[in-house]
Amino acid sequence: MKKKNKKLIDKKGLRMDGRKPDELRSVKLEVGILPNADGSAYIEMGKNKILAAVYGPKEMHPKHLARSDRMVLRCRYHMAPFSVQERKSPAPSRREVEISKVIRDSLVPAIFVENYPRTGIDLFIEVLQADGGTRCAGITAAALAIAEAGIPMRDLVVACAAGKVDETIVLDLMDTEDKVGSADVPVALMPNLNAITLLQMDGILNPDEFEEALNLALKGCKKIYEMQREALKTKYVNLKEVEEQ
Amino acid sequence: MKKKNKKLIDKKGLRMDGRKPDELRSVKLEVGILPNADGSAYIEMGKNKILAAVYGPKEMHPKHLARSDRMVLRCRYHMAPFSVQERKSPAPSRREVEISKVIRDSLVPAIFVENYPRTGIDLFIEVLQADGGTRCAGITAAALAIAEAGIPMRDLVVACAAGKVDETIVLDLMDTEDKVGSADVPVALMPNLNAITLLQMDGILNPDEFEEALNLALKGCKKIYEMQREALKTKYVNLKEVEEQ
Amino acid sequence: MKKKNKKLIDKKGLRMDGRKPDELRSVKLEVGILPNADGSAYIEMGKNKILAAVYGPKEMHPKHLARSDRMVLRCRYHMAPFSVQERKSPAPSRREVEISKVIRDSLVPAIFVENYPRTGIDLFIEVLQADGGTRCAGITAAALAIAEAGIPMRDLVVACAAGKVDETIVLDLMDTEDKVGSADVPVALMPNLNAITLLQMDGILNPDEFEEALNLALKGCKKIYEMQREALKTKYVNLKEVEEQ
Amino acid sequence: MTGSIAKIKQKQMEQLLSKGKRLDDRGLTDYREITLEQGIIERAEGSARVFLGKTEILVGIKIATGKPFPDTPDAGVLTVNCELVPLASPDFEPGPPGEKAIEIARVVDRGIRESKAIDVKKLCIKAGKNVFVVFVDVYVLNHDGNLIDASALAAVAALLNTKMPNYEIEDDTVKITQGYTPLTLKSRPITVTIAKINDKLVVDPQLKEEQVMDSRISIAINDEGSICAIQKGGAGYFTTQQIKEATKLAKEKAEEIRKKMGW
Amino acid sequence: MTGSIAKIKQKQMEQLLSKGKRLDDRGLTDYREITLEQGIIERAEGSARVFLGKTEILVGIKIATGKPFPDTPDAGVLTVNCELVPLASPDFEPGPPGEKAIEIARVVDRGIRESKAIDVKKLCIKAGKNVFVVFVDVYVLNHDGNLIDASALAAVAALLNTKMPNYEIEDDTVKITQGYTPLTLKSRPITVTIAKINDKLVVDPQLKEEQVMDSRISIAINDEGSICAIQKGGAGYFTTQQIKEATKLAKEKAEEIRKKMGW
Amino acid sequence: MTGSIAKIKQKQMEQLLSKGKRLDDRGLTDYREITLEQGIIERAEGSARVFLGKTEILVGIKIATGKPFPDTPDAGVLTVNCELVPLASPDFEPGPPGEKAIEIARVVDRGIRESKAIDVKKLCIKAGKNVFVVFVDVYVLNHDGNLIDASALAAVAALLNTKMPNYEIEDDTVKITQGYTPLTLKSRPITVTIAKINDKLVVDPQLKEEQVMDSRISIAINDEGSICAIQKGGAGYFTTQQIKEATKLAKEKAEEIRKKMGW
Secondary structure: OOOOOOOOEOOOOOEOOOOOOOOOOOEEEEEOOOOOOOEEEEEEEOOEEEEEEEEEEEEOOOHHHOEOOEOEEEEEEEEOOOOOOOOOOOOOOHHHHHHHHHHHHHHHHHEOHHHOOOEEEEEEEEEEEOOOOHHHHHHHHHHHHHHHOOOOEOOOOEEEEEEEEOOEEEEOOOHHHHHHOOEEEEEEEEOOOOEEEEEEEEEEEOHHHHHHHHHHHHHHHHHHHHHHHHHHHHHHHHHHHHHHO | OOOOOOOOEOOOOOEOOOOOOOOOOOEEEEEOOOOOOOEEEEEEEOOEEEEEEEEEEEEOOOHHHOEOOEOEEEEEEEEOOOOOOOOOOOOOOHHHHHHHHHHHHHHHHHEOHHHOOOEEEEEEEEEEEOOOOHHHHHHHHHHHHHHHOOOOEOOOOEEEEEEEEOOEEEEOOOHHHHHHOOEEEEEEEEOOOOEEEEEEEEEEEOHHHHHHHHHHHHHHHHHHHHHHHHHHHHHHHHHHHHHHO | OOOOOOOOEOOOOOEOOOOOOOOOOOEEEEEOOOOOOOEEEEEEEOOEEEEEEEEEEEEOOOHHHOEOOEOEEEEEEEEOOOOOOOOOOOOOOHHHHHHHHHHHHHHHHHEOHHHOOOEEEEEEEEEEEOOOOHHHHHHHHHHHHHHHOOOOEOOOOEEEEEEEEOOEEEEOOOHHHHHHOOEEEEEEEEOOOOEEEEEEEEEEEOHHHHHHHHHHHHHHHHHHHHHHHHHHHHHHHHHHHHHHO | OOHHHHHHHHHHHHHHHHOOOOOOOOOOOOOOOEEEEEOOOOOOOEEEEEEEOOEEEEEEEEEEEEOOOOOOOOOOEEEEEEEEOHHHOOOOOOOOOOHHHHHHHHHHHHHHHHOOOOOHHHHEEEOOOEEEEEEEEEEEEEOOOOHHHHHHHHHHHHHHOOEEEEEEEEOOEEEEEEEEEEOOOOOOOEEEEEEEEOOEEEEOOOHHHHHHOOEEEEEEEOOOOOEEEEEEEOOOOEOHHHHHHHHHHHHHHHHHHHHHHOO | OOHHHHHHHHHHHHHHHHOOOOOOOOOOOOOOOEEEEEOOOOOOOEEEEEEEOOEEEEEEEEEEEEOOOOOOOOOOEEEEEEEEOHHHOOOOOOOOOOHHHHHHHHHHHHHHHHOOOOOHHHHEEEOOOEEEEEEEEEEEEEOOOOHHHHHHHHHHHHHHOOEEEEEEEEOOEEEEEEEEEEOOOOOOOEEEEEEEEOOEEEEOOOHHHHHHOOEEEEEEEOOOOOEEEEEEEOOOOEOHHHHHHHHHHHHHHHHHHHHHHOO | OOHHHHHHHHHHHHHHHHOOOOOOOOOOOOOOOEEEEEOOOOOOOEEEEEEEOOEEEEEEEEEEEEOOOOOOOOOOEEEEEEEEOHHHOOOOOOOOOOHHHHHHHHHHHHHHHHOOOOOHHHHEEEOOOEEEEEEEEEEEEEOOOOHHHHHHHHHHHHHHOOEEEEEEEEOOEEEEEEEEEEOOOOOOOEEEEEEEEOOEEEEOOOHHHHHHOOEEEEEEEOOOOOEEEEEEEOOOOEOHHHHHHHHHHHHHHHHHHHHHHOO
């Protein structure tokens, strides 16, 4: 349900948190922060705080889930009970099941799954605090975790949403904009292949508005991609420094 | 709980839907209506609308359920959420678990299970609309589905209930008669072997009344058996016509 | 929550059921009472009525739970729905899961698990009536059931609680003392090895009180151990008599 | 039991049966020894333990207050649950009730409900608001066959032993007061199970007989000798003649047990 | 289907597609035959059955009264559930809905909810206390691909066929009265699924096409031709250009279906 | 870890221990480095993150209103839940809490409850009707041993950081109003875990030590230096002498941590 009472864009064209329509929230990315995981990353995007970790490649267990022609990616997107306003039961909701599926579908195209038959990797995304756009932020972090695990990738994957609030197409909706606004379009992109691997929409947009939102989301993706590269670089520079000591 | 307020038999000895005490509801049978199943059938009996489908014989999965000396029949009787007055949760109720078991026990005697060790067949009965007597109608349809799947049978199985309403022994109780009446006796029969494979009773009957009800139910079974044969014949005539084209 | 309203110790220093602070409730032990089990025992301790049964040693099922270097003990502590004041759902509660674990940890040290690799035994403890101290009484019965099953043991295991009510350290708390008292310390002991295999505490005790309670519980254990030996002797005398007939 | 051993056992049993004998020297229509104790779980509002040979069943009754079902606002609630407690048999596993436990619970429930043993109207405290809920928990402690008859008997015995809490209604809230009133039963249904083995009907099958039987039929008989529930089980069949024989047998055996129980 | 057979099939399909042809002789942007029946489940407040080629979906609508969500006290509740009934395919297993069924339910839900087809305010009986709950149960009876479009179509058709119970409020309690009032829909969203196979876009994929497709996109179009929900699925990707093509195609096909349905 | 490798590791560890040394150069009674951050989850009413060496625990506190338990109508509700989040260890699997997670939750709960850290009477809004429910969710983010101490510490730290919503009662309904009031704790229990390896007692076992330990004992100490909860774990035993040593050690280490935390 979308309500229309609140004023989401002020007279100066700025949003509730002072952003311009095409402005991202502040993003913080860290790679390799969970010692036990084979790969891991942490993202803050506005007030979103999300961890992603990868275990594998490894033998599939149970075995009947293995595939003779490719690696299997299992994905669990999950919200901590304290990540949202009303405490969420830790049992996976239908929403979490669906998001786990679309995130998996958004990442598989970037992995050379056909090169590692019979193996599997487990991806876990934990939302510690949610503020709108968690699936996109989760994908952005997950791609870094997969890269850190040393799993060969065609390209990184980066995700960002655009949408419509108060008749304006805006980038990277925060929680209130998502709930009260009139449309939300999350998009995931393999930036060098120009391939869209996640696309969903909620709300109502005419075809022109949709195209505008899609293009804005893609722009957002490309900006975040630069930060992803930076985060990976930082990680490996640090690593090199550690090794050189 | 059986209530006694309603008048279920009128002065002319007719029932709420105009039937005589020993009269069946109208029955419609169709064989082979679900393209993916190995065998399937559809029954309408009064307002009951029920589908039955068979998959198999096939390897049992999981394997430890296979039996070295016979075929295993698994059976799931299930009601659609919209099949009854108050929406039913799709999770199997205790009632559905029990009925699945007695239906299985009513059909196994008709199958040459000893000839197909280590295999299994799955039988699914879906009640799309319920109007009393669903287990009997389900058995009648299921036997046709098994036959259509080409699984060798000693005999068909056909089922029908009798019971007592307003001090009268009646055939084939509909929903209100079942709920408000004083007894219900569902019976399944292998008609050529004269073998009773399902027998249950709810309510109170003295031994004479019980015998009367049982005999009436058996009569009903034999009538429906003729319709079963007709339905199979129609199916194979149609098939032959298709083949001859 | 511990309440302090009730008077649990009277002017003569006696408890609600007339016991002295260091007195056990009456204990009744029987060995070998469930014909199907490989070993079984029954305990009454005050109003506690508890059955324990052992199946095994046997092949582990499912196999991946087997251990190449030892026998696996599985333990289920469970309360009958009618064993407590308010009917308890038969589904295992978190409390039952935890108690199952600590009981298992209290018994494993007594079994030569390293001598029987790849095997398993199942221990079932059913509380038919609960009156405080069920985990201790359950352990005492379970050790007898394991012994009766012929599983080689280093020592028996015997358990008893001590605690604090109305500023007094008391032995073997019954239900009201457990709920209204200020501390409860269940202890399990291998009496010949002087080895403590279960130790828990609820409530508040200063270190001196704790030591006093621990010592009192150990005394209680040693008394019950004599009854355990008696019960086993009775069992085997009876058995001999049966054989000689 | 593997298939081949089962077949040898079955042969032996069939030879005995053809001479009118059974493994434990009973006649074809004899029950095993029945022992009944009532009130052994003081915490429960009612309880009974039944031994049927080596089969052992404990039933506990708990009474709670709750809401009526919307379609019967003036009736209390009867709930029967059966647990095949894993200590009763190597074949029972922990976990929620499977189809076997559910069938037992539902057959026991049907016998009590259809015989109108409990006057559910009397369990109503305030129509549409508060009623008593009677929980009948059937606990199988040792399994040596014919769980249905032993469970049904223990359930009725436990109900006969049940005390209902007294209560007052004060300002629309139910207050449980001191003391108890016995629950009165309007009928004492008795369930008799008959197995068909090699075309012979045998009463009260023990476990080894159940393992080779074709099928079984359980028939509940009320105080007046009428039938109040039937359940056929097992992957075999009965002829009409066998059904008639079984109902006659059930009536006789139920009267015999009723006499023995003093009901 | 094993990997190698799948590869041969895929090759054949790709050769056909490169000539603009499909396995069943359809054009790339053709739907299979659509058949719609409404009102076939009289017990339900609304129902519809859709055949899309051999894919068969039955949707039943049940209306209940319940409490509103705390954050929307004056709005009724819409609940969409999807069951991949095991008789519909050898690949469906009994059990609670898995991710595939949940995705279908949520995509159908989104199409209805976001198009504002149902005025949930009109389902409010008494704010904060009583509202109508609309249960949309999607029942897949035969699976031959494109379950999303068939389910979405059947759900809207069933809602168009739904009658709401009349009621009165008496002393703060809701009383259902005689008769019904039709549920009016403010929009009739139509969902169009387009699969990408070997870089070609094909409308309404059948099962064999789904088994080899790279990915799919489902687009719901409302009465005004606006987009009201999108879901990309499958382990492949789309280019921006393909997305544009797909949205254009979806709009055309939705209009075509709308005309056919007379909506 | 396979059995043989485990045995070699165990040998090495035992040799070190016999010299009073540990794998990471700690003394037998030393804790690893403890880092505490509070308030990092702004959405939660309270939160804290504890690092104990590489072990990482995040605890979030959520406050809700609910009904009291019937037997304590004037007391709020404390609920502790522990999730062994699968990203924390290759040994953790998704799914409902198993016995390990349940044990941690219950030991953490016991420390808080038995020390009377929270005055549950103050969580009562209207006796018998409305109370506050305090959800303590323990989230294990990296597992390197001694989850109990780290969880217990993070839980108390998160509660110390918790703000309770203000409220008014208007016509029998609770209305949450602007602003917050800090939750005050009456005690700050600290839990100390001691493992027995090869008959030596070591404080704060890391994961590799837990894998070879005989058994462990966790002891919660309140502000006054009294014991408020104990849990022995692991398939080994303690002598009476070792228990006495462990309780003494626990008291010392708890005071040390209390000082470090400034509690």
